[in-house]
Amino acid sequence: MLVEFAMMHAWLVPLLPALAFLVIVFLTRPFEKLSAVVAVGAMAVSCVIASFAAYGIFTNHEYTEKPLVYAFKWLSLGIPGVTDNLLVEVGIQLDPVSAMMMFMVTFISTFIFLYSVGYMKGDPGYSVFFSYLSLFGASMLLLVLSSNLLQMFIAWELVGLCSYLLIGFFTHKISAREAAKKAFVTCRVADFGLLLGLLALQITFGTLNLVELGDKIQHFEQYTTLGMLTLIAVLVFIGPIGKSGQFPLHVWLPDAMEGPTPVSALIHAATMVVAGVYLVGRTMFLFHEVESAMQLVAVTGAFTALFAATIALTQRDIKRILAYSTVSQLGYMMLALGVGSLTASMFHLWTHAFFKALMFLGAGSVLLALHHQNDVWKMGGLAKKMPITTWTVVIGGLAIAGIPPLSGFWSKDEILLTTFSEGHYVLFTMAAFTAFLTAFYMWRMIFLAFFGEGKPENHPQESPWTMTVPLVVLAAGAISAGWIGTPWHNIWAEWIYFGSHHGYISYTVKYGVMLLSVLLAGSGIYLAYSMYLKDAEKKRARKMAEWFGPVYRMLYNKYYIDELYLWFNHSLVDGTARIIYLFDVYVVDGIVNGIGAFTRLSGDGLRVFQSGSLQNYALVFILGVLAVALLVSFTGPSAASLVLGGVK
Secondary structure, eight states: OHHHHHHHTTTHHHHHHHHHHHHIIIIITTOHHHHHHHHHHHHHHHHHHHHHHHHHHHTOTHHHHSOEEEEEEEEEEOOTTTSOOEEEEEEEEESHHHHHHHHHHHHHHHHHHHHHHHHTTTOTTHHHHHHHHHHHHHHHHHHHHBSBHHHHHHHHHHHHHHHHHHHTOOTTOHHHHHHHHHHHHHHHHHHHHHHHHHHHHHHHHSOOBHHHHHHHHTTGGGTOOHHHHHHHHHHHHHHHHHHTTOTTSOTHHHHGGGSOHHHHHIIIIISTHHHHHHHHHHTHHHHTTOHHHHHHHHHHHHHHHHHHHHHHTTOOBHHHHHHHHHHHHHHHHHHHHHTTOHHHHHHHHHHHHHHHHHHHHHHHHHHHHTTSOOBGGGOOOHHHHOHHHHHHHHHHHHHHHTOTTSHHHHHHHHHHHHHHHTTOHHHHHHHHHHHHHHHHHHHHHHHHHHSSOOOTTOOOOOOOHHHHHHHHHHHHHHHHTTTTEETTEEHHHHHSOOSOOOOOOOHHHHHHHHHHHHHHHHHHHHHHHHHHTSSTTOHHHHHHHHHTHHHHHHHHTGGGHHHHHHHIIIIIIHHHHHHHHHHIIIIIHHHHHHHHHHHHHHHHHHTTTOOOOHHHHHHHHHHHHHHHHHHHHHHOHHHHHHHTTSOO
C-alpha cells in the first residue's frame, strides 16, 4: 500500500523541499530552530517517500524496460497548418536510474541538513541558509525525476542558481563572492552549449521527451545525418563538462570550497556535480549511436581523472584536496560512460556519494574544532581528541582508496574491469595510475591531519551529536553501499544497465584487475605512510618537493590554468572589448554624431530663410519672379519652361 502510494505520488519528493523553502522564507525566517526543523523534516519525509518508491521500482523488473511516467500537458505552441505544435509537458519518470538517484539525493541530503544544524549554529543567516539548502535539494530532485529534457534544463539552471547563492553565502568574504561568480559564469558557458544541443534535438526530432527521444534516435537516419547527430551529442556533452567539473571547465569546482562545508558536501556528493554525469547517463541512447562522441566522453573522463589527481598531490587546504578528489572521481564516472557502461558509472556515482559526503563532513568537523584552520600541515594529533571524526574519516579514506570490502573498491574495480575488457588499454593505464595517486593523496591528508604529533596551538574537541551521527551513518554507507555490486552476485547490474553487457570476461582477467586495484591502493597508502607518518620530520616529502621543484610548483599552482584564464580574460576578452569600445565611440558614434551635426548645420543655414516675416517672404517671391523674367528675356521661353518644371 505504502509502496504504491509512494510510486504514484513521487512528485511529492521534490515538492516538499520546495514548500519548505517557501515556508522558511515567508513564515519561519525569524525562528531559526523552527526553520531548521522545517528543512530537515521536509527532506526526511521526502527520503521516506523516495525509499518506498525506489523499493517498488527495484522489485518490479518491468520498469527496467518500460519506465513509469506521470506527465500532463503544460502548454502547446504553434500555428495550425503553418507550424507543428510544440508540446511542453510536466512530468516525472521512474525507472531504476532515477529511483536510485532520488533515494541517494534525499538520503545524503537529509543527513547533510542534520549536520548543518550544528555546523551553522550561531550564524546570522541561519534560516536563510536552510531555505537555500531546501531549494537546492528540490531543484536537484526535480532534475532527477524529470521526464523530458526541457523540464530537466529548468531544474539544471535552478541548481546552478542555488550553487551561486550557497557558494557565496558568506557575503562578507571577497573570496566567497568571487568564487560564486566564477562558478556561475563558468557553468553558463557550458549551459549555452547544452541549450543549443537541446534546441537541435527539438528541431530535429520534434520532442524532448526522454522515452520518445530514445525510440526516435535509434532510427535517426529517418530524421538527420550522422554528422548532425554527432554535433548534437557534442553540444549536449558541453553542459556536463561544466556542471561536472571536467577539463577544461573544472576551475570553478575547487573554488566552490569557499561556501560552508555542508554546501561543499552537498555539491560534491549528492547534487550539482553529479548532475552532469546523470545527464549523460540519461541520454546514453544519444551517445550510444555516435562512436566519436563516446570516445570524446571517455578520453575527457580519463584525462580529467588523472589531471585532477596530480594536482591533489600538492594541495595543503583540506577541502581543496577533497575538491580535486571529486573532480578526479567524476572523471572516473565519465570514463565509464564513455566506454559504454552505464552500470559501472552509476555504481561509482552511488558509492561516491556516501564516502565523499563523509569525507567533506569529516573535514567540516575538523575545521569547526580548529576554528577554520584548513592547512593540513598545521593539524595533526586529532585522533586522540576527535575519535569519532577520525575513524569515520579513516573509513572514508579506505573506501575512496579502493580497499576491499569497502564500497569504493567494488565500483572502482568495475570501471577498471570494463575499461580493460573493452580494449581501451591506454585509458585503463591512466585510470589505474589515478587509483594509485588517489590512495596516496587521500592518505597523505589523513596522516597529516589526524595522526602524528599534535600542534600545541590547537585545542580540538569532538563535534556535537548533530554532526557525529551523520558521520557514523555515512561511514556505514561507505562500508556497505558497494556490496550490491560484487562480481559474485551483481544485483546492481540487474537493476541498472544500458544495451547489452560486455562479453564474457575470464576469471583470470576479473581477479587480475581486482588484485591490481588492491595492490595500487595499498602501495599508495604505504607510500603516504612512509613519507608523512613514519618519517616524523617529513624530510622525504620536503626533499622530493625540492628535487622536483618546477614540477611541484606547477602542480601546486594547478598547472596555471586559472592564470591562463585570467590572462585570456584580461588580454583577449578585455582587449577585444576595448577595441570594440573605441570603434563604437569613434566610428559608430562618430557617424551618428556627424549626421546629427550636418542636420544641425543645415538647419542653421536654412533658418536664415525661415524668418517668419511676411514682408521677407514677399520680397523673396518678387525677386524670384524677376529672376525668371530676366531668364526669359535673355534665353527664351524654353529655358524658363525647364526651370519651372515644364509649366507653360
